[in-house]
Amino acid sequence: MRMRSYTRTFGAVAAASLLITACGGGGDDPVADPGDDGGNGDATEPAEQTAGGEFSIHNCEPQSLIPQDSTEVCGSKVLDQLFSGLYEYDPETYEPVPVMAESLESDDAQNWTVTIRDDFTFHDGTPVTAQSFVDAWNFAVDPDAANRNANFFENFVGYEEVQAGETDAMAGVEAVDDTTITIELTEPFSPLETMLGYTAFYPLPEVAYDDMDAFEEAPVGNGRYQMDGVWERDQQIAMTRYDEWPGENPGLADRIVWQIYSDINTAYLDVQQGNLDILDGIPPEREGAADADFGEDLIRTDTSSFTYMGFPMYDERFEDVDVRRAFSMAIDREAIINAIFAGARQPATALIPPVLATHREDACEACTFDPEQAQQLLDEAGGFDGELVVYFNSGAGHEEWVEAVSNQWRENLGIENIRFESLEFAQYLDLLEGGQIEGPFRLGWVLSYGSPQYALEPLYTSGGSSNYFGIESSQVDDLIGEANATPDLDEAEGVYQQAEDAILEELPNIPLWYETRTTVHTPRVSNVIMDGRTFVRVEQVSVED
Amino acid sequence: MGRYVARRLLQTVPVFFGATFLVFAMVFAIPGDPIQALAGERPISAATLEVLRDRYNLNDPLLVQYGKYIAGVFTGDLGQSFTGRQVADILAQRFPVTLRLALTAFVIEIVLGLTAGILAGLRRGSFVDNLVLVSTTAVVSIPVFVLGYVAQLVIGLELGWLPISGIRAGWQSYLLPGFVLAATSLAYAARLLRTSLVENLRADYVRTATSKGLRRSRVVGRHALRNSLIPVITFLGADLGVMMGGAIITEGIFNIPGIGGEIFRAVSQQEGPVVVGIVTALVVIFILSNLIVDVLYGVLDPRIRYE
Numbered sequence: 001m002r003m004r005s006y007t008r009t010f011g012a013v014a015a016a017s018l019l020i021t022a023c024g025g026g027g028d029d030p031v032a033d034p035g036d037d038g039g040n041g042d043a044t045e046p047a048e049q050t051a052g053g054e055f056s057i058h059n060c061e062p063q064s065l066i067p068q069d070s071t072e073v074c075g076s077k078v079l080d081q082l083f084s085g086l087y088e089y090d091p092e093t094y095e096p097v098p099v100m101a102e103s104l105e106s107d108d109a110q111n112w113t114v115t116i117r118d119d120f121t122f123h124d125g126t127p128v129t130a131q132s133f134v135d136a137w138n139f140a141v142d143p144d145a146a147n148r149n150a151n152f153f154e155n156f157v158g159y160e161e162v163q164a165g166e167t168d169a170m171a172g173v174e175a176v177d178d179t180t181i182t183i184e185l186t187e188p189f190s191p192l193e194t195m196l197g198y199t200a201f202y203p204l205p206e207v208a209y210d211d212m213d214a215f216e217e218a219p220v221g222n223g224r225y226q227m228d229g230v231w232e233r234d235q236q237i238a239m240t241r242y243d244e245w246p247g248e249n250p251g252l253a254d255r256i257v258w259q260i261y262s263d264i265n266t267a268y269l270d271v272q273q274g275n276l277d278i279l280d281g282i283p284p285e286r287e288g289a290a291d292a293d294f295g296e297d298l299i300r301t302d303t304s305s306f307t308y309m310g311f312p313m314y315d316e317r318f319e320d321v322d323v324r325r326a327f328s329m330a331i332d333r334e335a336i337i338n339a340i341f342a343g344a345r346q347p348a349t350a351l352i353p354p355v356l357a358t359h360r361e362d363a364c365e366a367c368t369f370d371p372e373q374a375q376q377l378l379d380e381a382g383g384f385d386g387e388l389v390v391y392f393n394s395g396a397g398h399e400e401w402v403e404a405v406s407n408q409w410r411e412n413l414g415i416e417n418i419r420f421e422s423l424e425f426a427q428y429l430d431l432l433e434g435g436q437i438e439g440p441f442r443l444g445w446v447l448s449y450g451s452p453q454y455a456l457e458p459l460y461t462s463g464g465s466s467n468y469f470g471i472e473s474s475q476v477d478d479l480i481g482e483a484n485a486t487p488d489l490d491e492a493e494g495v496y497q498q499a500e501d502a503i504l505e506e507l508p509n510i511p512l513w514y515e516t517r518t519t520v521h522t523p524r525v526s527n528v529i530m531d532g533r534t535f536v537r538v539e540q541v542s543v544e545d
Numbered sequence: 546m547g548r549y550v551a552r553r554l555l556q557t558v559p560v561f562f563g564a565t566f567l568v569f570a571m572v573f574a575i576p577g578d579p580i581q582a583l584a585g586e587r588p589i590s591a592a593t594l595e596v597l598r599d600r601y602n603l604n605d606p607l608l609v610q611y612g613k614y615i616a617g618v619f620t621g622d623l624g625q626s627f628t629g630r631q632v633a634d635i636l637a638q639r640f641p642v643t644l645r646l647a648l649t650a651f652v653i654e655i656v657l658g659l660t661a662g663i664l665a666g667l668r669r670g671s672f673v674d675n676l677v678l679v680s681t682t683a684v685v686s687i688p689v690f691v692l693g694y695v696a697q698l699v700i701g702l703e704l705g706w707l708p709i710s711g712i713r714a715g716w717q718s719y720l721l722p723g724f725v726l727a728a729t730s731l732a733y734a735a736r737l738l739r740t741s742l743v744e745n746l747r748a749d750y751v752r753t754a755t756s757k758g759l760r761r762s763r764v765v766g767r768h769a770l771r772n773s774l775i776p777v778i779t780f781l782g783a784d785l786g787v788m789m790g791g792a793i794i795t796e797g798i799f800n801i802p803g804i805g806g807e808i809f810r811a812v813s814q815q816e817g818p819v820v821v822g823i824v825t826a827l828v829v830i831f832i833l834s835n836l837i838v839d840v841l842y843g844v845l846d847p848r849i850r851y852e
Contacts, residue, residue: 063583063628064628064629071584071585071587071589072585143592143593143595143596144596146593146596146597146600147593148584148589148593150589150590150592150593151588151589151590151593154590163590163591163592163593164592165592213629216629233630233635233638233802234639234802234806234807235711235712235713235802259711260802261710261800262796262797262800262806263797263798263800265694265798266697266709266710266798266799266800267710267800269697269698269701269702269709269710270709270710272702273701273702273705273709275708275709275710275711395813423577424575424576424577424582424813425577425582426575426576426577426578426579426581426582426815427575427576427577428577429577429578429581429582429586430576430577430578430581433581443586444586445586446586448587458587465587465588466586466587466588
């Protein structure tokens with residue numbers, strides 16, 4: 001079959017996509033250097049990637065395996081292989097790459113036409129049509145289904161009506177024929193292409209709607225891999241390559257087993273013992289020893305996982321931007337990263353994360369450590385009176401660094417009266433939601449799709465869904481609105497950067513750092529690549545034996 | 546005896562309602578919206594939130610929630626977790642795993658603990674006695690999680706004798722976590738039996754039996770040991786229940802998909818029905834194992850009667 005021979009030459013395709021020079025692939029050629037992982041950015045000789053074999057990779061227990069309901073990485077990582085969306089993300093640049101999309105057109109960034117390929121099938125053999133997408137999207141918004149990804153469709157015309165239970169289908173989405181979908185948005189939104197690669201936008205087969213609970217046990221997708229058996233709760237999810245998958249870069253390994261762990265320390269030992277091939281994200285306390293334990297079989301990847309200290313701008317003591325600036329400049333991020341995270345963080349110098357092309361290293365002036373100027377700014381603003389309460393959620397490993405940050409405020413700003421308020425996450429969110437915070441609070445943000453829009457709009461626009469700071473700036477709102485309405489993506493990027501600057505002028509939060517993820521693996525696998533979403537691209541992993 | 550057993554079983558009724566209501570009230574008392582917390586730092590749509598809160602009766606006051614839950618239980622519906630799984634399915638899948646682990650630990654505890662106790666008790670002051678004293682002291686003073694990690698490192702990773710995680714390797718998977726789970730109780734059981742045996746060997750009835758010219762094996766086996774086992778059985782009976790709960794730490798370290806991990810997750814995510822389901826099952830096991838202990842008393846010492 002044509003498909004099979006295509007799979008065999010995948011080595012070349014995979015290597016080329018890594019921008020590493022590679023000789024022509026062929027599964028029968030001997031492997032040049034089995035010890036080389038050919039991974040992220042190493043300037044070593046590229047290894048040739050071979051198809052076939054089986055490997056295991058760490059995972060956490062998913063909350064859901066229905067794409068429209070899956071909000072966390074444990075489920076999304078698996079769904080990313082079981083399903084193919086209109087777009088996927090380039091592992092190096094995080095840019096959207098078409099998978100099922102043939103074209104996406106719009107004159108005004110508000111009315112869009114998607115043309116899809118007609119050669120994709122679900123794993124049960126039924127073809128994937130425009131209707132498969134439209135039905136899945138309407139299902140996502142259906143209030144009775146209570147899907148947790150519903151609000152990704154907020155700016156689709158008809159979203160409100162469906163959520164209110166007035167109608168079953170969004171008026172703004174239509175399958176014109178088998179390969180054409182039209183989308184009408186409530187307002188212009190240029191990053192649509194990037195958003196359409198997100199999990200919530202995957203198509204569903206007819207069979208799913210018969211019994212969604214049964215479907216979740218073994219989802220039938222249209223992706224590179226299909227379920228091998230059912231989801232064995234808390235144990236494993238196994239999948240095999242779907243050979244009818246017509247896209248570029250089909251999967252390499254024949255079989256992938258996601259082994260589910262509750263404790264990553266155990267997973268770490270299992271990689272050392274050889275019972276687990278890949279662990280994506282080692283325990284923080286192993287950061288120091290990991291190099292010695294794994295040598296070549298270790299990869300460090302920048303991620304979009306952003307940690308910040310937010311200000312309750314509704315509290316008058318934080319009203320003055322100079323106070324907020326002083327708090328930011330009093331923190332020696334580098335020192336904390338080295339002392340507490342063994343270097344596995346990247347100091348934040350912007351709000352748009354370094355995994356995006358739009359990132360600028362020097363966007364945030366107040367992110368440089370300058371204790372003298374910090375003290376001066378605070379003094380000029382009239383100092384800080386009373387007790388400083390620092391908020392964080394408990395039991396998630398934040399205690400140490402929050403204390404370190406607070407110590408720097410004590411040392412560099414002379415604030416002696418500091419109290420910690422650590423709360424369970426549910427209660428924490430309630431306080432944030434209710435605007436009842438009285439001091440700097442810890443939170444994070446991870447990009448679901450790789451657009452600067454997603455790094456800015458939900459957090460910093462007036463009424464934004466995750467705007468816990470209470471920042472309300474018409475300038476910021478206008479700039480983000482303008483960027484969203486700019487059909488030309490390159491042009492839009494510049495406007496997003498202007499919006500970022502406007503937010504940094506206000507400084508509603510202190511950007512602290514971006515997580516660097518350390519992945520370890522056994523010598524029997526190579527070409528282990530992690531993308532900006534912290535997903536190991538398992539379809540590109542090559543098994544040695 | 547039959548009436549006694551029936552009365553003991555009837556006692557489970559108030560215990561059942563008491564325990565479940567207590568757990569429900571405690572889960573209810575944790576502040577914050579569990580549905581929102583489950584979605585993490587990204588908010589979910591208001592309509593979705595409302596439907597989910599309604600589905601899990603989170604908008605009702607405590608008593609109504611509890612009433613709805615109990616009504617469900619009596620119609621065979623144990624409710625569902627926030628991720629949409631039937632609690633009955635979770636119990637059916639997880640309990641056998643924990644039970645296997647607890648039983649492995651129980652067997653290890655009985656075999657090793659009783660052997661060590663008997664050897665030490667019979668040869669008081671000998672090398673074996675001192676070895677048992679020192680090693681049990683050491684085991685008791687080391688926290689379980691330290692013991693777990695050390696066992697993983699040495700026996701699993703360095704020596705490669707046993708699997709260190711999961712249950713994929715079949716019954717062998719249970720040996721290492723079973724031993725770690727048993728370790729502390731094993732030490733207590735050994736010392737309890739040793740002390741008890743030493744005392745009984747000095748008792749009058751043992752001297753009488755010996756002076757009657759009975760063989761030592763019969764004196765020790767039929768007389769001294771039989772009486773010495775009574776406090777040990779009490780301990781072991783209570784211990785089986787404790788082990789089911791103690792499995793929380795061990796299961797976490799060894800990545801065993803039993804109830805331990807589930808109850809930890811369910812408590813932290815405020816899933817009332819899941820916590821109550823597991824706790825109820827634990828209560829029943831605890832009651833049953835204590836019942837068995839009480840019945841065993843009668844067998845070991847006919848003077849103990851309950852009617």
